[in-house]
Amino acid sequence: MDEDPEAALCQLCRDGTFKYVCPRCNIPYCSVRCYQSQAHSDCSEQFYKENIQEYLKAEGPDSQSKNKMMEMLKKFENEQLDEDDLRDSEDSDDESSLTDRLAEVDLDDPDEVWDKLLPEERQEFLELLKSGDVTKLIPEWEPWWEKKYHVPKVRFLDDPVEPKYVEECPRILSVPNFSVLTKSDPSPHVYFNFINVLASFAVTARYLNGDFDAMPVEAAATVMRVSKNLSNNEVFLDLDTAIESVSQSVIECSWISLNADPKRSDLLAQDIRNILAGPNDENPLFYAKAALSCLITLMSSARKFIKKPVKGAFSAQFPEHVSEAVPHPSKDVLTKCLKKLEYYLSWSDVHLLKYCPK
Known part of the structure; x- marks a missing residue:
């Protein structure tokens, strides 16, 4: 007996073949656009509420x-x-x-x-x-990786020792030289895994409005949830898949708002291009290394964080504020994640430049 062709259709647009299933209502859909459409708003609009509750939970x-x-x-x-x-x-x-x-x-x-x-x-x-x-x-936040800085043709003795972007970005950390970490030549797939991690950083930074310090465990959990390379050691074979994986993981993540921008995938791809381009041609690696350093600092902070119970009128008004907690990774998981991030930061010193936009 032939299968019903209707069963394979997206249940929101009734046009394309479905590829995903909503983790909340189990409706089959074909794209991010359909997930965020008016036809699915009864399910997805709840994320607005969760977004502000997570922000207030600091x-x-x-x-x-x-x-x-x-x-x-x-x-x-x-x-x-x-x-x-x-x-x-x-x-x-x-x-x-x-x-x-x-x-x-x-x-x-x-x-x-x-x-x-x-x-x-x-x-x-x-x-x-x-x-x-x-x-x-929520106060507007401008991602620091969107800013470009002019390289002066002439420099004077009284010019600042460090460029302005150094002050405005996360501090770049020192890690062991790549030759110390490994004697083997890295696989070309390391770059695509690296991109998957950068994409998870960009998504989480926008979700938290640039503030990683207020909720370090939740921020670390979000980064790991949307990066399958960090959470499952998944290996990516091309750039598009590495980025799209993060977009899809955002849809499947129960605590991230999906209503911010219907062109999330396009925005994420542009974020990656900006991070890889750096603040200017003189220092193209700076933004990528700053992002990785920020993640290393975040994972270290998350390991020290002790969660406190929240009780009061606000919690009574919004019980899910307490009950729908973000799953916290263990210290062992955070430690393994730290080691991988340090590897990527060390790798970027030696190998990233050849992948950066010209």
Whole structure:
């Protein structure tokens, strides 16, 4: 008996042959575009909510994360004022500005922040979550690898010792020379595996809005989840497959928002091109080595991180904030990942230049 041809079709566009299955609702689909389409929005829009909850879940307060949270909350306050410009400017003490009410609050504790919001502010926040517009509250972040720096034709004695991009990028770490790590010639496939790791870095950096420090374990888990080379030692044979693997892993990852950009694969490919091009022709390896160094630092931080339980009004309002925790890798897994990243960083010193764009 012949198979029903309808059974092989994408159930969202009813045109192409399905290649994937949604990990949430089990619907067969053929592409990222179909997954993110309006026909699938009831399933995928939940990621908006999870995205902001993960952002608010930050542990271990520091001045940088406080500033970012304050920027986000300030935008929230401004949105309210713009939408209700007839509100009396002379509020009562209980209705003082959001910034004043949060002055002594630990901005890395979502329950403390939630307790300081007025009832109408909480309702507004919930409405934004429901509509998906909450992403506009997150401060805009410009990836450092998108910036290009002019190489001066003439240099003077009083010029800065280090270029400006050195200050704006993660610090490049020192690792053993490649000849010390191995006496064997590396396989040409190392480059494609390297690209798979770089792509996972770019995806995670955009997902976390550039902040790896606030949630080191979650960030490390995300990098490993979307890089099959890091998680499963998968070997890639070409550039496109190495990048597309990360795009597909993002779709299958339960805690990453998929609604950020319908052209995710194109954006990721452009990120890789920018990282490999470096800040300028004078130092084309800098961005790639900075990205790997950032991942090494992240994995080291994740090994030291101790997760604290979250309890309070915000957790009661969003129970999945507690129950849908990101699976944490073990210290042994993180250690193995560190060794592989150090290998790639050492390899890049010797072999990456021949692959960089001319």
